[in-house]
Amino acid sequence: MNGTEEKALVERCRRGEDEAWRELVDRFGQKIYSVAYHFTLKREDAEELAQEIFLKIFENLHRYDGGFPLVAWIVSLSRNLCIDRYRRRKREKSFRFVSDDAVAPLLTSQDDPAAETLQKERTKLLFSALAEIPEDLAEILVLRDLDGMAYEEIGQALALPDGTVKSRLFRARAEVARKIRERRESSGGTFASIAAVAGAFV
């Protein structure tokens, strides 16, 4: 769907066409829920956040001028809500502790229980590291590596040049990777044993 079609879709939503709004939800509902989940790591919170984002989208449809892709506009609208929720979670004592339930919806099913356990531990490690890096780096990492947005869309959503997006993304990856390595080194025995059981290289 190009910019003109997206603009037309928004216009139809503004005119009160239920079918158009259903189409918009079908196109972006899953994506926005995914972004919300990556910021909250809890199903209930993610649904609440995504609901809030779509309410905001509906109430601000008249502001969309078709200047850039609809997904970028939606992310720019939802950015403050996501950051607010992320900061709220950060203030909780258990912020850096990522539970099994939190990562369960993100895991692919594995036939081997040991491999499944290893994947779960790696994922928990990833989100623990993510929680320790600055917000401006974490949000770009989530949008790019977890939600698969293009550099251009991220730049439009966050009002940043492509070069800044790439630079921040590189630093975010480097920070997360370093923290993962440091944690693995500090609890090396546990990971080595899991890896040995799973037969995978860690």
Added chain:
Amino acid sequence: MSCGELERLFVAGAPEEEARAHRAGCPSCAALGNDLDSAARIFSTLRTPEASRFFIASLQAIPSRTVDCEAADLLAAAELEGEISAADGERLAFHRSRCEACAEAAGVLADARGLAAPAPAPWVLGRLAASRPEKKPRASIWRLVANPKGAIALAYAAAVVVMLTGFNPADLARKAGVARLEETAKMSAETAGRSLGDRIGAFEEDAVRRLAVWKGHVTGYGRAAISRAIQLVMKTESQPPPSRGKNGEEKGYLRKEETRTEVWRA
């Protein structure tokens, strides 16, 4: 600590081979590269969390729960006129609970209705009253009735109309069954007529009687006057001439020739 070349190559969008070549010759970037590869493997194993169907359905129902800011303006105007449906009222209230700007606008509009009217300075009312042009009283039937001339004119007009229409109050009275009233009126008129005749007769008798008395008086006075005149004539002829006063005029008596003349006249 990396030398920064890997970051520069990444931002510049250099081919992967170029980055690998640099990592092969730079120990710090090699370590960083390994960490990045390890993190990338974790990312690649994750899947997208799926939203439930019920949740997606709740998103699709959003238009029935709220309105956008432009629609809120229209609904707010309708609300002030009391022309808003219950469903739209709920959507508007929900939107205001989330939108500070619209809630503020609604508050300002509501407050505007409760503002007190500005009181003018004391001299303003006097000046306004003085500058007000005199208003000609409107012609009104009540003003015409209140005016005696107008009332008379109206009465005449009404009488003429009644006459022209052939309306007879007696017919109305008869139709209304007021025959007894008519008889009573007739008897009263007869009684009044009789009473008037009696009074006229009595007045006539009294007048005749008084006329007779007056006639007698006049006759008596006449006779007395004649006899008195005769006495005077006789007294004048038998007495001496009267003395004269200091001024040469006679004192109380007529001259002889004058007296005679008077007598003959009488």
